[in-house]
Amino acid sequence: MKSILHRVKIQTRHETELINITGHVLELVKASGIKNGTVFVLSLHTTTAITVNEGLPDLEKDIANLIGKLVPENAIYNHARYLPSDGQMAINAPSHLRGALLGFQVFFPLEDGKMVTGSRQTIYFVELDGPQYRTYVVQILGE
Amino acid sequence: MIDFHTHPVMIKELVNSDADLDRSIHEVFGFHFPAQPLECFLLEMDEAGVETAVLLPLDCTTAHACRIVSNEQVTELVEKTPRFVGFCSVDPNQPDAPVEVERAVHHLGLRGLKLDPSLQCFDPASQECAYPLYQACAELDIPVLLHCGMSWAPSGLAELAQPLRLEKAIQAFPTVNFILAHFAWPWVQEATMLAVKYPNVFLDTAILYSGTPRDALTRVLARQVGLDTVECSLYNKIVFGTNYPRVDMRRFVRGLQGLGLSPTTEQAILSGNASRILKLTRQP
Numbered sequence: 001m002k003s004i005l006h007r008v009k010i011q012t013r014h015e016t017e018l019i020n021i022t023g024h025v026l027e028l029v030k031a032s033g034i035k036n037g038t039v040f041v042l043s044l045h046t047t048t049a050i051t052v053n054e055g056l057p058d059l060e061k062d063i064a065n066l067i068g069k070l071v072p073e074n075a076i077y078n079h080a081r082y083l084p085s086d087g088q089m090a091i092n093a094p095s096h097l098r099g100a101l102l103g104f105q106v107f108f109p110l111e112d113g114k115m116v117t118g119s120r121q122t123i124y125f126v127e128l129d130g131p132q133y134r135t136y137v138v139q140i141l142g143e
Numbered sequence: 144m145i146d147f148h149t150h151p152v153m154i155k156e157l158v159n160s161d162a163d164l165d166r167s168i169h170e171v172f173g174f175h176f177p178a179q180p181l182e183c184f185l186l187e188m189d190e191a192g193v194e195t196a197v198l199l200p201l202d203c204t205t206a207h208a209c210r211i212v213s214n215e216q217v218t219e220l221v222e223k224t225p226r227f228v229g230f231c232s233v234d235p236n237q238p239d240a241p242v243e244v245e246r247a248v249h250h251l252g253l254r255g256l257k258l259d260p261s262l263q264c265f266d267p268a269s270q271e272c273a274y275p276l277y278q279a280c281a282e283l284d285i286p287v288l289l290h291c292g293m294s295w296a297p298s299g300l301a302e303l304a305q306p307l308r309l310e311k312a313i314q315a316f317p318t319v320n321f322i323l324a325h326f327a328w329p330w331v332q333e334a335t336m337l338a339v340k341y342p343n344v345f346l347d348t349a350i351l352y353s354g355t356p357r358d359a360l361t362r363v364l365a366r367q368v369g370l371d372t373v374e375c376s377l378y379n380k381i382v383f384g385t386n387y388p389r390v391d392m393r394r395f396v397r398g399l400q401g402l403g404l405s406p407t408t409e410q411a412i413l414s415g416n417a418s419r420i421l422k423l424t425r426q427p
Contacts, residue, residue, distance in 0.1 A: 013190075080353070082352065091394055131190055132183060
């Protein structure tokens with residue numbers, strides 16, 4: 001069994017942002033030469049998310065609006081203090097909690113060289129505390 | 144908006160090309176978040192609605208054998224974008240410090256002086272090492288921003304940054320604008336007194352010791368100082384500063400805008416007062 005792992009860098013531009021990464025994931029799968037197995041996509045950050053939904057701008061706005069309402073900016077959070085290990089004020093509890101709600105990874109089966117997805121499924125890297133320079137991982141595992 | 148208090152310590156282009164800077168940012172400044180491309184700084188400003196940022200370096204040659212971003216590096220950044228205003232820093236313990244200020248202004252194009260008594264280990268009331276620098280500021284017609292109050296830097300001593308230590312210098316150099324950073328927390332009342340009394344004293348809003356920016360700004364400006372005092376006596380004496388990247392600009396802007404200040408005072412704090420002190424011709 002082969003494992004091919006890519007660390008993909010991405011510059012986000014907004015505080016909250018859904019970025020369609022489907023095309024890039026498909027390119028990496030194609031280039032891997034692996035025909036059957038599994039494709040994993042995961043974010044390396046706790047204030048981002050990876051999610052799947054229909055690739056429509058209105059739904060992107062709805063998702064961003066919903067997580068903002070579910071985890072409001074001005075609620076009371078314990079994560080609101082100086083963090084010596086970073087040398088920064090840790091004041092981004094809403095970003096962490098929004099990430100926890102959306103999740104940090106997705107996977108798809110790989111069959112006959114094609115990623116098995118629903119016709120409307122789009123993979124999003126979700127920035128929740130941007131703008132930042134971020135990394136997500138695509139691992140293609142199989143034969 | 145103008146952010147009067149930013150540290151260019153998280154910029155990958157600088158850190159990757161200067162191993163000593165990387166070390167001093169970690170060991171002396173106590174900042175450990177991974178560096179990000181310069182573009183991130185500008186995008187953060189965009190997202191926060193900040194047009195202009197004042198970059199503050201720190202020369203700790205005597206105290207810690209390092210510069211936490213040199214004056215030359217600040218100039219490099221300023222040359223990349225008109226959105227940065229560069230301040231210089233010199234080591235007050237070095238005899239040529241006043242000459243260095245002059246060189247930074249005349250040859251590097253820097254527009255103010257940053258001093259941090261806590262981290263540079265000097266007495267800001269000293270007639271031997273501090274007064275010549277204030278004199279240089281007077282002759283060059285530039286402001287001086289002094290760290291006041293608690294320092295997050297591991298070795299930074301707060302006792303050197305008590306605002307009342309500055310009162311005699313403030314009197315002795317009436318043409319120099321003194322900006323007392325962090326509202327001098329926890330010595331907020333003393334700093335407020337200085338700003339109310341002396342025309343040449345200003346306070347920056349980079350107050351954050353616990354809670355969110357909204358919490359800290361509400362606690363200090365609304366409860367300790369009082370919004371009535373801000374509106375009546377400090378509306379033209381406060382400049383907006385975040386202490387980025389120790390704090391993110393976006394949340395700090397929202398925290399300030401959530402205070403319920405009058406539009407005139409809010410505008411003065413967010414840009415008008417800084418614009419006047421920095422003599423900016425364009426209005427960010």
